[in-house]
Structures are given as structure tokens and as C-alpha cells.
Amino acid sequence: MSSAEERAGIIRLSAAEIGAAVKAGTYSAVQVTEAFLDRAAEVDGDISAFLHIDRETALAQARSVDTRLAAGAELGPLAGVPVAHKDVFTTVDMPTTAASKILEGWRPPYDATVTARLREAGMVILGKTNMDEFAMGSSTENSAYGVTRNPWDLSRIPGGSSGGSSAAVAAFEAPLATGTDTGGSIRQPAAVCGLVGAKPTYGGSSRYGLIAFASSLDTPGPFARNVLDAALLHEAFSGHDPHDSTSIDAPVPAVVEAARRADVEGMRIGVVKEFAGDGYQPGVLQRFQEAVELLESLGAKVVEVSCPSFDTALAAYYLIAPSECSSNLARFDAMRYGLRVDDDGTRSAEDVMSLTRAQGFGPEVKRRIILGTYALSSGYYDAYYGSAQQVRTLIKRDFDAAFQDVDVLVSPTAPTTAFPLGERADDPMAMYLADLCTIPTNLAGNAALSVPCGLAPEDGLPVGLQIMAPALADDRTYRVGAAFEAALRSKNGADLLDSSPYAP
Amino acid sequence: MSAITRDEVAHLARLSRLALQEDELDQLAAQLDVIISAVAKVQEVATGDIPPTSHALPLTNVYRPDEVHQGLSPEEALAGAPAVEDQRFRVPQILGEEE
Numbered sequence: 001m002s003s004a005e006e007r008a009g010i011i012r013l014s015a016a017e018i019g020a021a022v023k024a025g026t027y028s029a030v031q032v033t034e035a036f037l038d039r040a041a042e043v044d045g046d047i048s049a050f051l052h053i054d055r056e057t058a059l060a061q062a063r064s065v066d067t068r069l070a071a072g073a074e075l076g077p078l079a080g081v082p083v084a085h086k087d088v089f090t091t092v093d094m095p096t097t098a099a100s101k102i103l104e105g106w107r108p109p110y111d112a113t114v115t116a117r118l119r120e121a122g123m124v125i126l127g128k129t130n131m132d133e134f135a136m137g138s139s140t141e142n143s144a145y146g147v148t149r150n151p152w153d154l155s156r157i158p159g160g161s162s163g164g165s166s167a168a169v170a171a172f173e174a175p176l177a178t179g180t181d182t183g184g185s186i187r188q189p190a191a192v193c194g195l196v197g198a199k200p201t202y203g204g205s206s207r208y209g210l211i212a213f214a215s216s217l218d219t220p221g222p223f224a225r226n227v228l229d230a231a232l233l234h235e236a237f238s239g240h241d242p243h244d245s246t247s248i249d250a251p252v253p254a255v256v257e258a259a260r261r262a263d264v265e266g267m268r269i270g271v272v273k274e275f276a277g278d279g280y281q282p283g284v285l286q287r288f289q290e291a292v293e294l295l296e297s298l299g300a301k302v303v304e305v306s307c308p309s310f311d312t313a314l315a316a317y318y319l320i321a322p323s324e325c326s327s328n329l330a331r332f333d334a335m336r337y338g339l340r341v342d343d344d345g346t347r348s349a350e351d352v353m354s355l356t357r358a359q360g361f362g363p364e365v366k367r368r369i370i371l372g373t374y375a376l377s378s379g380y381y382d383a384y385y386g387s388a389q390q391v392r393t394l395i396k397r398d399f400d401a402a403f404q405d406v407d408v409l410v411s412p413t414a415p416t417t418a419f420p421l422g423e424r425a426d427d428p429m430a431m432y433l434a435d436l437c438t439i440p441t442n443l444a445g446n447a448a449l450s451v452p453c454g455l456a457p458e459d460g461l462p463v464g465l466q467i468m469a470p471a472l473a474d475d476r477t478y479r480v481g482a483a484f485e486a487a488l489r490s491k492n493g494a495d496l497l498d499s500s501p502y503a504p
Numbered sequence: 505m506s507a508i509t510r511d512e513v514a515h516l517a518r519l520s521r522l523a524l525q526e527d528e529l530d531q532l533a534a535q536l537d538v539i540i541s542a543v544a545k546v547q548e549v550a551t552g553d554i555p556p557t558s559h560a561l562p563l564t565n566v567y568r569p570d571e572v573h574q575g576l577s578p579e580e581a582l583a584g585a586p587a588v589e590d591q592r593f594r595v596p597q598i599l600g601e602e603e
Contacts, residue, residue: 109580202560216559245566246559315543326520333521335595337584349596354523366522370532371539373516374508387546389556394549396557428535429542445560471560 010035011504015081015175015229022069022080029069029080033062033124036082040126040173043502048148049158049168051087052094053127058082065122078236079122084174086165087128088135089115089220090209094125098211099143100133102332102339102360112209113244114178114220117237126174129164133362134329135180135213137161138188138434141425142364149421150193151502152461156418159189159434162223166193169223171502176233177223182214183317184414184438186221187450191413191464194452194496196230196481197223199438201471202445203248205234206241214324215246217317217442225497227451227482231259234474250472253447258475262482264298269480270305270406275437281416283456287463288412291453294487295410295480305402305409309394313440316391318432319375319384320443326372329365332357367428396444403470408480411437413450413464441468449477451485452496462496507540508533 010032013021021027037055044050065080090096090108097103111119118125132142140148140163150158151171158167162179166189169177179186181199190197198221205220212218222233234255241247271292276285296302334340334356335349342355361369375384402409415436424430441448446468453465465484469476489495497503510533517524524532578591587594 106584109576109583242568246561246563248561309549312546312549315546318539318543319546330521334586336593338586340586343587343596345596347596349598350521351523352596354518354521357521358523358525361522363528366524366528367532367535367539369520369522370513370516371536373520374512374536374540377516377519383547384540384543386556387550388543389558390550390554391546392557393554396560429538443560 007035007038008504011039011172013175014226015078015224015232018081018175019077019079029062029065029124030059032080033058033082033126036126036174043171044173046149046154047151047167047171047173048146049084049129049164049171049173050127051097051099051130051145051164054094057093058124058126061124065124068122075122076236078232080124081176082124082126082174083118083233084127084129084165084168084177085115085118085125086131086162086178086180088131088180088211089178090211091115091125091128094128096128096211098134099131099145100360100362100365101144102356104339106338108209110209113206113241114237115209121236123236129162129168129177131164132161133365134211134325135161135182135185135218136325136364136368138184138431139421139424140164141421142362144362147421150418152194152500153418156420156461157192159192159418161185163189165223166190166195166197169193169195169225170497170500172504175225176229178237179221179223180210181219181221181442182217183321183442184435186223187438187448187464187466188414188434190223190450192418192462194462194500195223195225196227196449196451197221198230198234198449198474198477199441199447200234200238200474201248201447203246204252204472204474205238206244206247208241208243212328214321215328216324217321219442227478227485228256228259230449231255231478248472253472253475255475255478258479259482261479262486264295264300264480264483267300267408267480268406269295269300269302270402270409271302272307272310272409272411273304274307274310275411279415279433279436280412281456281458283458284412284416284463287454287456288465291465291484292410294491295484298483298487303406305406307398307402307440309391309398310440312391313395313443314432314436316388316395317435317439317443319388320392322368322372323375323385324372326369326376329369332360392443395440399440399444399446399470407469408476409468411466413437413466417456417459417461417463437466446471447474447477449481451481453484453488455496455499507544508536
């Protein structure tokens with residue numbers, strides 16, 4: 001049994017430090033897991049990051065890790081490290097709902113590849129985190145099970161759709177968390193919670209067992225309190241998966257090595273000039289400008305780059321993603337799993353299906369299904385879906401041209417800091433603007449990372465710096481991110497999260 | 505002129521197998537009108553000679569050896585089903601009485 005003081009010490013450690021301490025025998029996986037479970041029991045009433053925590057299941061996993069380590073098993077650097085797992089990944093020992101009523105209480109018969117790899121790495125899954133229903137949203141207000149709150153200010157959103165994961169790490173309820181990024185759903189919540197979050201190259205991390213939203217965009221990725229920890233988690237669950245036909249059969253970029261290298265000497269960094277102006281909070285732009293100057297002071301060559309098609313990316317995304325969603329969510333048909341309502345023996349399968357879907361899906365999901373059905377319908381297909389796919393080509397060309405001249409591109413991660421809960425709930429277009437800077441990367445399939453770059457002077461809330469790199473050059477984003485993180489820490493004399501009200 | 509009418513939304517809801525309420529149809533018609541007006545700008549930049557990109561990666565067919573593996577047991581496959589009968593998914597009637 002650990003003392004309260006020892007537990008408080010454990011939750012402050014980075015994932016890398018926890019892994020090393022478990023390996024050295026300083027702490028057992030059970031001790032570490034108990035420390036985080038106690039922390040969650042203490043603060044999650046305020047935050048609501050988790051949809052499901054089962055103390056016994058988590059401790060059983062930890063005991064199994066301790067047993068394996070005691071038997072001399074060769075486990076990776078994250079063995080014994082707890083992780084908060086987004087409820088969009090299937091888990092055999094915990095419910096999986098994608099925060100939807102249509103999957104309430106569903107226990108999948110198999111683990112997602114990401115889940116399986118967390119287990120193989122000896123990580124302990126603490127529980128499943130809240131999210132926007134089926135990953136549709138930028139605020140975690142679309143969850144069927146209630147909103148998650150931002151640990152920096154409980155009246156504000158934690159970002160979305162992986163808002164439960166970002167809030168769990170920012171409130172020190174877990175050292176690491178998983179997320180998925182379809183239009184920015186890792187980077188934007190990381191930015192507004194003061195964390196590091198990565199969207200790996202599309203196909204670099206497996207979608208098998210991930211409840212699909214938009215198949216050509218969905219990408220699993222990590223959340224962490226620092227760049228090295230994010231790289232360790234990235235490396236732990238990435239890599240080729242024969243179960244996913246879009247998985248890339250190539251080595252995982254050396255992201256951990258890049259995070260340890262942490263230098264930008266001689267690198268060329270492009271500032272995307274389209275990501276500024278109307279809709280951007282002045283304090284966000286100010287911190288971004290300072291970040292660029294800091295990178296320059298570290299020896300990077302900074303140039304301005306124009307990517308004119310990025311202005312149309314949001315529009316293309318909100319045609320492509322709903323189109324794919326309307327197709328993917330057809331599987332929720334009340335026949336094989338999930339909710340079924342009004343099956344009174346007189347109604348047809350089609351009626352039961354329609355009634356169940358109307359009751360099981362929330363407003364944002366219905367809006368996107370209808371929008372996608374419209375964009376794909378005969379007579380509108382070329383005008384909307386077809387044109388959006390052409391825009392996607394233009395965006396890829398903009399990236400390709402830019403990466404001829406620079407190693408990485410940078411921008412603010414989100415145009416504003418965390419907005420108040422409820423502020424944009426009834427205005428879909430205002431909500432969609434939260435993804436303005438992150439979407440082009442998803443449409444092109446490239447890699448990107450968000451790192452904290454300070455607090456906005458007007459509201460004292462975290463601002464994110466987005467670093468974008470070509471597909472399979474994820475290591476560049478970590479190299480720049482880690483160099484920036486170290487320089488900012490040395491400039492401020494502390495980590496950003498030290499000033500959070502939920503810092504232990 | 506409205507880009508999308510309430511009747512069109514009702515038609516799309518039928519195609520999508522969503523039994524929407526009257527107030528949902530009204531609300532969605534208004535919201536979709538705003539969204540579609542905003543996203544219609546893709547047509548301004550997309551011209552005929554730009555090839556479409558449906559996917560970030562070049563898609564190739566993926567083959568694997570035809571090997572026998574253990575799959576889910578019937579119990580596992582049926583565990584999440586809303587209704588089960590004789591080791592099968594039980595579904596509501598597919599054909600109406602007149603068919």
C-alpha cells in the first residue's frame with residue numbers, strides 16, 4: 001500500500017518516468033494504477049472525462065503486468081503505464097459506446113488493434129473516455145452521456161471529439177490517452193487543454209476495431225503531457241496491421257528518437273499565411289507569432305508559405321466526412337447489435353430500423369447523416385461530393401508544393417482558446433470553425449502534432465502550435481515539437497500545465 | 505431561395521432510415537440550408553480538369569493467404585444482438601402482409 005504522498009508523487013511523473021520506475025522496481029504497476037484510479041475518483045466528478053472506469057478490471061491488468069515483469073518478460077518502455085482509452089476503440093473487457101445511446105452497454109467480442117497493442121506493451125487501460133458521439137464534434141457536447149469539462153476552466157469545453165481523453169490527461173487522471181483525429185479531434189482538444197497531441201500519417205495507425213466515422217480520414221493517435229511521452233505512445237500502437245487494408249506496410253517513423261534529438265538547427269519551417277485574420281483570437285495569434293520567433297532563435301529558417309486551397313478545406317471536409325459517415329453509420333440497423341426499439345411484432349424491419357436510429361442517434365449525428373445522404377444523392381453528387389474530392393487534390397498539391405521548400409509547416413492549432421460550454425451548440429457552422437487549421441492535414445493524409453505554446457493573454461487559456469509534415473515524416477513533427485517544448489520550458493522556467501488549477 | 509426544402513429533408517430522412525419528428529425536420533431544414541450554402545464554395549474552385557482524390561493513400565487491392573483461422577463462436581457473435589432465437593439473429597418481419 002502506498003502513502004498519500006507517494007501517490008501524489010506518482011501522478012506527477014511523466015509516462016517515460018513511470019515506465020522506468022516500474023522497470024526498476026521502484027513502483028509496481030498496481031501501485032501506479034491505484035494512484036491514478038484514486039486521482040480519478042477524487043477529481044472526475046468535476047471533469048467527467050471517463051464514461052467507464054472499473055477499478056477491478058484495471059487492477060487485474062496491472063497485476064498481470066507485474067506478474068509478466070516478475071517472470072522476466074521483455075516489455076516495452078510503457079509497461080505498467082496507465083492509459084485512458086477513447087470509447088471509440090473496441091475493448092473486450094469494457095463497454096464500447098462511441099458515446100452513443102445506440103451502443104449503450106455494448107461489449108464488443110474483440111479488441112481493436114490499438115487496444116491489443118496497448119495490452120501487448122504492458123499498458124494498463126484505466127477506462128473509456130467521453131467523446132462527441134461517433135467522434136462528430138469539436139466540444140464533447142454531443143456525447144449522449146453528458147459533457148466533459150476543461151480542467152483549466154470548468155465552464156469551458158475540453159475540445160472534441162476526443163475531449164474526455166484530453167481532459168483526463170490535463171487533470172492528471174492518466175499520464176497518457178488515446179484519441180482519434182478525423183478533422184482535428186486530437187490536435188484541437190490537445191491545444192485547448194494545454195497538451196501534446198499527434199495525428200499520425202493516415203494509415204500509420206490501424207483503424208481495425210475503431211468505430212468508423214469517416215474511413216478515409218480517421219486516424220488513431222496519442223495525447224500526453226510532453227512530446228517524448230506522446231512519441232512513446234505513438235510508437236507503441238502504430239505500424240502495419242494486416243486487419244486494416246489501408247494500413248501502410250512500412251516501418252513506423254522513428255518518432256521517439258526524433259523527440260529525444262529535439263533540435264531544429266538548419267530546418268526550414270514554413271508559416272502558412274492563410275491561417276490568420278478574421279475569426280482568429282488576437283491572443284492566439286500573438287502566442288503563435290512568439291512561437292515562430294522562438295523557433296527562429298533556435299536556428300530554424302522561417303519562411304512564409306501560401307497554400308491558397310486551404311481556404312476551401314473546411315467546406316470540402318464538411319461534405320466528405322458526412323458522406324462517409326452516412327455510409328458507415330448504416331451498420332447501426334437494430335438487427336445485429338446495439339439498441340432496438342418499438343419491435344412490437346407488428347412493425348417491419350425497416351420501420352424498427354428507422355425508429356431505432358431516430359431514437360439512438362443524437363442531433364449532430366442525424367444532421368451529418370442527412371447532409372451526407374444529400375451530398376451523395378443523384379443530381380447533387382458531382383456538385384458537392386465530386387467537387388469536394390477535387391478540392392482534396394488541390395490541397396494535396398498545396399502541401400506537396402510547400403514541402404518542396406520547407407521541412408515542416410506551422411500554424412495555430414485552433415483559431416481560438418477553449419470556448420464556453422453551450423456557446424456554439426446551436427450553431428453548427430460556428431462549431432465547425434474550430435477545425436479550420438487542422439482539416440487540411442486530414443484531407444491530405446499527412447502527419448501533424450500540436451504542442452502547447454503558451455496561455456492567451458486575454459483569458460489565460462492554453463494555445464496550441466501545430467506542426468505539419470509530409471506523410472511518413474511524423475518524426476519531423478516530433479523533432480521540432482520537442483525542441484520547441486524544451487525552449488519554451490526554459491524561457492518560462494516551468495511547464496504550462498504547472499499553472500493549471502488541476503495541477504497536483 | 506432556399507437550397508434545401510423541408511420536403512427534401514423528409515425525403516432524405518426516409519432514405520437514411522431515420523424516423524424524424526416534425527420539429528426535427530423544421531430545425532434540420534434551416535440548419536442544412538446554412539451549411540450547404542457555406543460548403544457550396546467547393547464548386548467555385550473545383551474545375552473539370554482536376555482529378556478527384558477520394559483517399560489520402562493510393563488504394564491497392566490487399567491479398568492474404570487463404571488460411572483457416574478461429575473466428576468468433578456463435579455465442580460471441582450473438583452476444584450483442586437485440587434478439588436471438590435458435591442461435592440466429594431474430595429480426596422483425598421483412599415483408600409486409602401484402603407481399
